[in-house]
Amino acid sequence: MFSFFRKKPAPTSAPPAAPAPATAAPTAPPAAKTGGLIGSALVAPMEVPVAPAVAxxxxxxxxxxxxxxxxxxxxxxxxxxxxxxxxxxxxxxxxxxxxxxxxxxxxxxxxxxxxxxxxxxxxxxxxxxxxxxxxxxxxxxxxLEKPLVIGERQPTVIMVAGVNGAGKTTSIGKLTRHLADGGASVLLAAADTFRAAAREQLAVWADRNRVEIVSQEGGDPAAVSFDAVTAGRARGKNVVIVDTAGRLPTQLHLMEELRKIKRVVTKAEATAPHEVLLVIDGNTGQNALQQVKAFDEALGLTGLVVTKLDGTAKGGVLAAIAQEKPIPVYFIGVGEKLEDLETFNAREFALALLA
Missing domain, CATH: 1.20.120.140 (SRP54, nucleotide-binding domain)
Structure with missing residues (x-):
């Protein structure tokens, strides 16, 4: 599967006779869940294949x-x-x-x-x-091959964490584009009030993707997150993405702040956050694995975004993660462009690594 978002086909549509492009209804046996949209109305999650596309x-x-x-x-x-x-x-x-x-x-x-x-x-x-x-x-x-499910909750609340320099805010911008291209309405929460200019950086991505953003200058990260989830529900948004401050897992007081954000998000929406993602830098190798372990212990991770795999000699870290901490990898990135973030496929990665 190469799109975590799929539009529901019309009831009268006949099944295609040949392999269809990525946006068409699947002909293969079902293998993974995803949500979809018709206009602005959410439909039930659907079953879609995970076989590689040939588009x-x-x-x-x-x-x-x-x-x-x-x-x-x-x-x-x-x-x-x-x-x-x-x-x-x-x-x-x-x-x-x-x-x-x-x-x-x-x-x-x-x-x-x-x-x-x-x-x-x-x-x-x-x-x-x-x-x-x-x-x-x-x-x-x-x-590690699992799709990001959007559509089971409205809004779907995604909390994103990561150390400084891993590409967290940029990955949020790219993820927002993926979701918006799939028909979802997205609201961003600028809860990274710890790093200078982080709010402005996220605002740039919001502007590029033409989505709304909730931010407060010097505001409390948990309060910003609460306001964003509440606003997302009131405005009928499909997705709320909460950008949290980058920090090392050894910064215990900051890790506690992440726990606080998660608790406050749950107060705003009892079932949230529905996804807790960690952005990791593929160049950091075994250190990335240690980050996964530490953040998972603190937050209960549901998925990973692995960035900066281009030019690294340490791309084997995904194998280490699969062996020691098999948390799903929703996306991998090999560059700075919007199209350089894509869904993860085990076979594709293995073939690309040993091409």
Missing amino acids: PERQSWLNRLSDGLRKTGSSISLVFTGATIDDALYEELEAALLMADTGVAATEFLLNEVKRKVQASGATRPVQAKNILVDALTQLLKP
């Missing part, structure tokens, strides 16, 4: 993803340029995976899977072992 725009994204992951993948792919599969190849593969910040546990899993399947299949050529690694990596990453 030209998706292929363009895959090309950018492959280019972005080249620094990580090339060191791993070099392992398979020899003539035979032997102990030396496995040693080089183990070292390459660890250097890519795949982590000890995930590296051990992948190495054992490759060895087992090579032996079972009787493979003798390194290219065969590489294809087996692609399958093993896909298997490992599959639990």
Whole structure:
């Protein structure tokens, strides 16, 4: 699935006879939930397939993803340029995976899977072992592949956290564009009152995406969040996105502020927040995994947005997350443009990494 938003087809529409573009009704068996809109009225979440699309725009994204992951993948792919599969190849593969910040546990899993399947299949050529690694990596990453569900609640309240520099506010801007393009009305909450100019930065994104924003100069972050959720419900918005202050998980007083924001959001809407997302920088490798663990303990994360995968040698961190803390990855990013943030697909990522 490559769109977490889908319009409900008219009741009289006949099912398509051939694979349809990304915006058409699916013909494959259902596999994942998402919500949809007809005009401004929410419809029930629908079942949509998770099979990769073949639309030209998706292929363009895959090309950018492959280019972005080249620094990580090339060191791993070099392992398979020899003539035979032997102990030396496995040693080089183990070292390459660890250097890519795949982590000890995930590296051990992948190495054992490759060895087992090579032996079972009787493979003798390194290219065969590489294809087996692609399958093993896909298997490992599959639990991270889950769509963001919009439409079950109105408004759907999304709380976004992350350390300074991870690309949190920019990712919110890109996510807002995705949602708006899908037909959702979005309200932004500028609850990042800790960082200078954060409110102004979010206001720029609100203006670019032509959505409303709730902010207060020097206001209390929890109060801003409460006002935004209340306003979102009163104005009939489909989504409220709460931008919180960037902080390190070691800043205990600031982490407590995040907990307070979550509690206050719940006071404004009993079932909210419906999503708690963490934006992590793919360049930080194993440190990103530690962030996931710390923020999940504090907030109960429901999903991740992984940014800045372009040019990093540490793209293997997604395998480490899948092995040690398998929280869904809703989006990954490989650049600064709006189209450089896309939904995560395990098979696509594995193929792009080892292209």
